[in-house]
Amino acid sequence: MPQFDGEEYVSFDEADKPEVVVAPVHEDDPDDSDADDDLEDATEDEIDYVLAAYREDGQVHVQALDLQLANDLDALIEQLRRLPGDNGALGFVSLVEEVFVVVRVRGQHVQALLSDSAAAGDWPIAHDVLDFLGEDVDEPEDDEDGELVGDLDMLADLGLSEFELGTIVDNLDLSSDQMLGAIADRININPDFSQATEAAFQD
Structure with missing residues (x-):
């Protein structure tokens, strides 16, 4: 199983850090x-x-x-930047066992994904993610299904391909926290992740 470390995944190394692209500034809507x-x-x-x-x-x-x-994407990003990770940090948010957000922060380079775009009409952080991604944040119609959006290949170098991510999210038998558990398993941060989620549900 792929290992979540800097030696094997060179994309986390200083020499291979992705170029930071500054998005054009648009007038606020x-x-x-x-x-x-x-x-x-x-x-x-x-x-x-x-x-x-x-x-x-x-x-x-x-x-x-x-x-x-879980209500403020910018604050979450800033907190992740403070962590002493060798190669950045990952943030995981699960809401009502139905929606999840994953954020990856490496210095000034930030990537994010949202499990259900329709959740932007219900949860501030989901709205924040769509806004961050430059996606349409209009409230979906009642009969419109949401979809997985964001940097879908952002965990590929850790062992989770875009296809595998889509397969996990498409499994309607899984709750959002279980989906994140499956993601954690693929990027080899279990059992630490599962222990932390169990503790969170016991609080």
């Missing part, structure tokens, strides 16, 4: 801002967990983060 302001923050009962994973000196570390980071 007041409609988007109003939509985000209208969304109520997820409560502690609605937040399954907010976890960070990183590797330091070859050792996997998974830790719980403040639950309020």
Whole structure:
């Protein structure tokens, strides 16, 4: 199984860090801002967990983060930047066992994915992710299904291809926290990740 370390996955090494591309600045759309302001923050009962994973000196570390980071993508990114990971850090958010967000931060380079684009009409962080990705953040129609969106190959160098990620998300028998558990297994941060999720559900 692929190992989540800097020696094997050279894309995490300093020499191979991806070039930071500065996105063009667009004028704020007041409609988007109003939509985000209208969304109520997820409560502690609605937040399954907010976890960070990183590797330091070859050792996997998974830790719980403040639950309020499940409502603010920018704050989550800043917290992940503070972690002492050898090659950056991963953030995982699960909401009501139905929606998840994964964020990967390596210095100024940030990647994100959202399990269900339709969730942008319900949860602030889902709205934030779509806005960050430059995706349409209009509220979907009632009969419109959401889809997996974001940097779908962002975990490929860790052992999870875009195809495998899609297969996990398409499995309707899995809850969002179980999907993240399957992702954690593929990128080899279990059993630390599963132990952290179990502790989160017991709190």
